[in-house]
Amino acid sequence: MKTHNLPDYPTIALSDLSQLKLDEASGRRFERRFxxxxxxxxxxxxxxxxxxxxxxxxxxxxxxxxxxxxxxxxxxxxxxxxxxxxARPVSLQTGQEMSPFVVGGLPDPDCYEIAYIDAASGTYFRRRYIE
CATH class of the missing domain: 1.10.287 (Helix Hairpins)
Incomplete structure (x- = not known):
């Protein structure tokens, strides 16, 4: 049974994100769109x-x-x-669409984070959503 309003994205751990580089510019551009x-x-x-x-x-x-x-x-x-x-953001590094992943293991059950990852450039940004 689905317990949240998020789409069925794959899950990723916070420790896995530490291997990637943060792309704040793509995150700002994505948020500015909305x-x-x-x-x-x-x-x-x-x-x-x-x-x-x-x-x-x-x-x-x-x-x-x-x-x-x-x-x-x-x-x-x-x-x-x-x-x-x-929505699917576009990476400013490569111009390709970034893949969304739900960040698992967060302490707050009322919030969800989606990590948007560009595998080609090894960059990501995270966005928190409130249920």
Missing amino acids: LPGTLGGIVVVFGGFFGGWALHRFGEFSDGSSGLLVIVGFSLALWTHHRMMR
Whole structure:
């Protein structure tokens, strides 16, 4: 029975990653790709809360509209997080697609880490996801 929301990627131990070189530039590029959806969702959520509250006090905004903005913003942020877990980054070293591996043996059961490995250049980066 599947107990998490991650795709069925192979597992790798932290000790195996020590043999590879960290590629921070590819990691930053990968995260930047999903920044607009994540930040946009967060801005819409807070806009729904605070902007809706302020406009409601002046009688210009209904409670339903504020709630709808919160739901849309939260959905956008979760959808972006979901897409990020399943995306395949491209290595800046070789230009090839990196292979995802779930890092095993982490102490926190509510978090998962995926290590994205480029076997051709021997580089990797890790990204933590919250269940």
